[in-house]
Amino acid sequence: MPREHKDDFQDxxxxxxxxxxxxxxxxxxxxxxxxxxxxxxxxxxxxxxxVRDHEIRRIEDGPFEEPRLFxxxxxxxxxxxxxxxxxxxxxxxxxxxxVLSGSxxxxxxxxxxxAIQVVPQTRGAFLVDLVKREFSPLVPHFRRxxxxxxxxxxxxxxxxxxxxxxxxxxxxxxxxxxxxxVQAFSLPPGANRLLHVVLIELYRSFGVLDGTRRYPTxxxxxxxxxxxxxxxxxxxxxxxxxxxxxxxxxxxxxxxxHEAWPNGEEDRIVYDFSGLSEHDRNCLLTARILPVFxxxxxxxxxxxxxxxxxxxxxxxxxxxxxxxxxGIAATIPYVRGVGIRQFFAVQTADVAPIFLSxxxxxxxxxxxxxxxxxxxxxxxxxxxxxxxxxxxxxxxGTFVGHVSQGxxxxxxxxxxxxxxxxxxxxxxxxxxxxxxxxxxxRAEIPSRWDPPSAFSxxxxxxxxxxxxxxxxxxxxFLALIVENPGTxxxxxxxxxxxxxxxxxxxxxxxxxxxxxxxxxLSTGSRGRTAIVLEPTQKATDALxxxxxxxx
Amino acid sequence: MRGGFVHNVLIVEPLACSFLKHGATVIxxxxxxxxSGYGAIDLWxxxxxxxxxxxxxxxxxRIDRDCVKAAAAYAHELWIVVPTHRLARAVTRRVTRKRxxxxxxxxxxxxxxxxxxxxxxxxxxxxxxxxxxxxxxMET
Numbered sequence: 001m002p003r004e005h006k007d008d009f010q011d012x013x014x015x016x017x018x019x020x021x022x023x024x025x026x027x028x029x030x031x032x033x034x035x036x037x038x039x040x041x042x043x044x045x046x047x048x049x050x051v052r053d054h055e056i057r058r059i060e061d062g063p064f065e066e067p068r069l070f071x072x073x074x075x076x077x078x079x080x081x082x083x084x085x086x087x088x089x090x091x092x093x094x095x096x097x098x099v100l101s102g103s104x105x106x107x108x109x110x111x112x113x114x115a116i117q118v119v120p121q122t123r124g125a126f127l128v129d130l131v132k133r134e135f136s137p138l139v140p141h142f143r144r145x146x147x148x149x150x151x152x153x154x155x156x157x158x159x160x161x162x163x164x165x166x167x168x169x170x171x172x173x174x175x176x177x178x179x180x181x182v183q184a185f186s187l188p189p190g191a192n193r194l195l196h197v198v199l200i201e202l203y204r205s206f207g208v209l210d211g212t213r214r215y216p217t218x219x220x221x222x223x224x225x226x227x228x229x230x231x232x233x234x235x236x237x238x239x240x241x242x243x244x245x246x247x248x249x250x251x252x253x254x255x256x257x258h259e260a261w262p263n264g265e266e267d268r269i270v271y272d273f274s275g276l277s278e279h280d281r282n283c284l285l286t287a288r289i290l291p292v293f294x295x296x297x298x299x300x301x302x303x304x305x306x307x308x309x310x311x312x313x314x315x316x317x318x319x320x321x322x323x324x325x326x327g328i329a330a331t332i333p334y335v336r337g338v339g340i341r342q343f344f345a346v347q348t349a350d351v352a353p354i355f356l357s358x359x360x361x362x363x364x365x366x367x368x369x370x371x372x373x374x375x376x377x378x379x380x381x382x383x384x385x386x387x388x389x390x391x392x393x394x395x396x397g398t399f400v401g402h403v404s405q406g407x408x409x410x411x412x413x414x415x416x417x418x419x420x421x422x423x424x425x426x427x428x429x430x431x432x433x434x435x436x437x438x439x440x441x442r443a444e445i446p447s448r449w450d451p452p453s454a455f456s457x458x459x460x461x462x463x464x465x466x467x468x469x470x471x472x473x474x475x476x477f478l479a480l481i482v483e484n485p486g487t488x489x490x491x492x493x494x495x496x497x498x499x500x501x502x503x504x505x506x507x508x509x510x511x512x513x514x515x516x517x518x519x520x521l522s523t524g525s526r527g528r529t530a531i532v533l534e535p536t537q538k539a540t541d542a543l544x545x546x547x548x549x550x551x
Numbered sequence: 552m553r554g555g556f557v558h559n560v561l562i563v564e565p566l567a568c569s570f571l572k573h574g575a576t577v578i579x580x581x582x583x584x585x586x587s588g589y590g591a592i593d594l595w596x597x598x599x600x601x602x603x604x605x606x607x608x609x610x611x612x613r614i615d616r617d618c619v620k621a622a623a624a625y626a627h628e629l630w631i632v633v634p635t636h637r638l639a640r641a642v643t644r645r646v647t648r649k650r651x652x653x654x655x656x657x658x659x660x661x662x663x664x665x666x667x668x669x670x671x672x673x674x675x676x677x678x679x680x681x682x683x684x685x686x687x688x689m690e691t
Contacts, residue, residue, distance in 0.1 A: 485560045519557050520635050522661040527636045534556040 009034075009044055012051050020068055020407075021050045063386040064393075067412035069403065074117050076363075076401060077110070077414035085414050087361065087403050089114075089341055090121055090306035095405060096332065096342045096358055098319075100349060100376050101365025106397040107345050108134050108313065110363065110416045114343065115311060120147050122341075123307040125268040126289065130281060131314040135270045137421045139431060142268070151431040153272040154280065155250070158440050159287040160260040162199065162215040165295035170208050173294060174199040180290050184282035185242040191235040198224045206258075214258040217443045218247055218283075246279045252445040255283075259441040263291045265308050267433070274427075278317055285318075293331040296338035304339035315344040319355045332358045349375035360404045366394040376400075380411050473498070475546050477506055478515060478539045488523055488530035507533065515539040554593075554607065562607035562632050562662055563593050569669040570596050583624045590620045604655065605630045605665075609638070611645050618646070621655045628656045632665045639664075 013034055016022050022031045027050070030043050058065060066079055072086035073094075079085055088094050097114070101107035115138060119125045127135035142149040162177065164170045178195035181187070187195075202216040202224055203209050216224075225231070225239045247255065271288070273281045289310065312318055332342065332354060344355065349372040356362070356379045364376040370391075377387040380402035390400060397418060402411045470478075473496065480495050481487075493503035510516045517534040524530075554563070567577050581595030581604075594605035604626035606617040614631065621629035631646070633639045639661045646657050660668065 485556075486565065517556070519561070521557070521561055522635045522663045524663055529635050532557075532561060534560075 009039055009047075012044075012048055015051050016047050016054075019054055019065075021054055022047070063383060063389055064400070064413045065410055067401075067408050067410070067414070069406065069408050069412075072406075073121060074114055076114075077399070077416040079412065079414055085401070085412070088406060089118060089361070090309075092303055092305055093405050094306050094336075094341060095360030096336060096355075097344070097361040097363070098351070098355060098359035099343075099345045099363045099365070099399075100347075100351070100367065100372060101345075101363075101399070102347055102368035102372070104396055105365035105367070105394070106399070106416060106418070107347075107363075107365055109397065109418055110365075110399065111311070111313060111343065111345050112138060112421070113416055113419060115309075116141070118309050118341075118343075119149070119268055120145075122268075122309045124265045125149075125309045125311070126264075127268075127270045127311040127313075128285070129270065129272050129274050129313060130317060131274060133272055133274050133425070133427065134313045135311065136272055136425045136429070139270055139425060141421065147268065148433070149268045149270060149431075150433045150435070151270045151272060151425065151429060152435070153428060153430055154276045154284055155254060156430050156432065157254055157271075157284060157288070158257055158260040158435070158438070159250075159255050159284065160215050160257045160441075161218045161255060161283070161287045162202070162221070163213075163259060163287075163291065164203075164208065164215065165263065165291040165298070167295055168291075168298045170203045171200065172298070174203065176294055177286075177290070180286045184286045185239070185246065185279055187238050187242060188235060190232060191239055194225065194228070194231050194235045194239065195221070198228070214441065217257065217445070218243065218255050219252070219443070219445050219449055222247060223446075242279065245277070246283050247449060249277060249280050250283065252443070252449055256443045256445045256449075257440045258443050261435050261438055261440070263288065263295070264435075265292045281317065290331075293335050293338075293340065296340065297331075297334050299338075302337050304337065306341040307339045309341045309343065311343045313345050314347070316346050316348065316350065319344055319346055319351045321350055321352045348372055351375070361401070362404075363399050363401045364390070364394070365399045366396060367391075382411050386411060470542055470546070474506065474510065474515075475543065477510065478535060478543055481516065481533050481535050482540070482543065486521070486532055488521075489518075489533050490530065492533075510539075515542065555609075557609055557634055558593075558607045561634065563605075565662070566605060566607075566632065566665060566669065567594055569666055570594075570598070573598065573669065581624065583620045585619060585623055590616065590623075592620050592624060592626075595624070595626075601628075602626045603628050603630060605632060607632050608642065609634060611638075611641050614642055614645050618654060618657065621657075626655045628658060629654075630665060630668075631657065631659045632662055633659065634662055636661045 017031065022028060026046070030047055033039070033043055034047070061080065066081055066083065067085055069076075069085045069087050072088040073091060074087060074089045076085045076087055089097065099107045099110060111134070115127060115135065119127070119142065127138070129135050136151060139149050139151045164173045175192070175196050178192045178199055181195055182189065182192045198221060202220055206212065206214055206216050208215060222240065222243050225236055228236060271284070273284060276284070292308070335342065336358070344359070348368070362376065362380050364373070364380065367373050367376070373387065373390050377390065380400065382390075382400070393413065394400065398413065398415045400411055400413055403409065477492065477496060480492055484491075484495070489503075489507055490500070492507070493500045496503060498506070507516065511518055515536060515538050517536060519532045519534060520529040521532045522529050563579070567579065570577050575596050575598035578595040579593070581592040583590045583592055592604045593607050596603040596605060602625065604621040604624055606621075606629065608614065608617070608631055617631060618629065631642055633642055639659050643659045646659060
């Protein structure tokens with residue numbers, strides 16, 4: 001073999017091994033010979049050809065090499081050379097997944113494609129529609145292929161927020177629940193101490209520490225905090241102010257149970273939280289997901305394969321850097337080892353570092369800003385050349401991926417075929433399965449928390465005066481008109497003790513809304529007329545309702 | 552009582568109350584027999600020997616019928632009370648065209664003027680001579 005070939009053979013051989021060019025039978029045989037020091041022209045020529053071909057392919061492929069990810073339980077997509085890219089998500093080497101892509105980038109299509117593959121392989125799955133109903137259309141598909149998936153809208157849940165997981169000590173659970181509630185209700189950090197104390201006291205008074213399964217409700221927490229007038233004022237005020245809207249919004253129908261549904265980790269459930277406020281969503285997520293995480297960690301499960309997948313579409317409220325520590329974010333470093341795989345889809349790079357650090361599979365689609373590209377490029381370890389190419393390369397359905405475990409750790413490009421779902425699921429649809437008749441222990445909730453009648457929906461024909469919400473001055477005005485029939489309208493300003501302009505505006509408004517009718521009447525001898533107001537039946541009914549309410 | 556808010560509450564009731572204060576006999580919806588059936592006079596007032604038929608109207612449409620009812624009830628006077636001066640002028644024009652020599656004395660007032668007339672009770676002291684003779688003829 002010529003001397004110059006001997007000199008550069010080592011570089012060529014190293015290059016070939018690094019890029020996996022000797023993985024086939026012939027390549028392995030050649031490598032074995034080379035390692036034993038047997039290098040002839042045939043071995044040199046063969047390996048050199050492979051290296052040259054690979055270099056040419058690299059030039060053609062650009063900065064992103066063709067990935068060699070051929071094994072795994074999930075198909076991510078197709079490489080530029082139409083090779084299937086597979087990776088391990090659920091296995092012991094599996095990991096959480098985060099997808100960042102702007103609107104229209106194809107992240108929902110990718111997420112759905114992954115969910116269709118992964119959910120049937122897990123014993124349990126929580127697919128959470130936080131903003132839009134992206135997972136709900138998958139339910140008919142799953143059911144058609146024999147996968148039993150439930151669909152539960154947020155307001156159909158039956159929650160016992162303080163329910164302690166079975167294998168967990170209530171004393172240990174209380175501080176974690178307090179931290180989660182601080183995050184769920186956006187409370188100041190010091191409020192967790194007050195909540196911790198209140199929870200322990202409630203557990204003691206309800207007998208939970210002695211083993212009963214009759215848990216306090218959030219309404220009991222509210223009442224206990226309200227009664228603690230000697231507590232830190234800021235924390236107490238924040239808890240009361242932030243909890244009240246959630247308690248009124250979700251109400252006893254969702255939250256008023258001493259014992260309610262189990263955590264459902266053995267079910268595949270789509271949670272439809274679209275249409276709920278941020279705090280309502282956080283409260284429900286805390287109640288459904290935190291017990292699962294805590295129970296598995298406390299059970300001592302370690303390095304388990306993924307048997308529970310948790311999916312968050314539009315996960316910005318969860319992964320945002322503005323969220324305080326605690327809650328779901330605090331559990332992400334621990335839950336991979338207990339068999340939980342989490343999937344996050346976000347539109348911007350406002351992602352707390354803890355999520356980027358713990359998601360070994362990162363996928364970036366078309367983004368809306370350079371900052372988003374910069375954050376993901378840094379997290380995925382892209383070269384400057386690769387980063388520069390991203391805005392031009394990434395179009396809807398094309399992604400840059402990085403799998404930091406397994407045989408291939410370089411970033412790669414792949415595309416996801418567009419899949420359309422032909423079936424739609426109407427809003428409000430519920431498939432409750434075994435939970436429909438699940439026995440629950442309903443709590444006695446004070447009537448102050450009963451949902452007001454104004455929350456019920458009526459057509460225009462059914463609306464009554466109380467539902468229109470007449471103000472006190474309007475009711476007084478109507479009462480004066482009924483008591484003083486035939487009185488010119490100008491006299492009511494004085495009777496009402498308001499200015500003439502205000503009285504006129506009030507009169508015009510009540511006429512426009514159908515409570516009054518105007519008539520012209522001559523009340524003087526000089527030919528001028530005055531406006532006399534006639535109360536309509538609507539006004540009479542409104543006064544009757546107001547009087548009944550006051551009785 | 553038939554009629555709407557203006558008819559009943561704004562015109563008839565104040566007049567009735569005003570007459571009652573002066574000691575008159577007031578009958579609401581006084582029935583009258585007509586050739587075509589029965590009718591009702593909104594307010595029938597009798598004070599001493601004077602008979603008043605009072606009709607509250609919000610338009611000129613029923614003026615003719617009011618005149619017929621008042622004549623059938625042998626009223627000395629017919630007051631047509633309307634809400635506004637403008638309507639009073641319109642009713643007056645209609646009444647002038649239709650007035651009968653042997654019918655009751657017809658007066659058209661806006662409400663304010665009607666109430667003023669009630670308070671000036673001197674018209675109630677005696678009736679015109681022509682009406683007296685007619686009444687005597689009827690009684691005999």
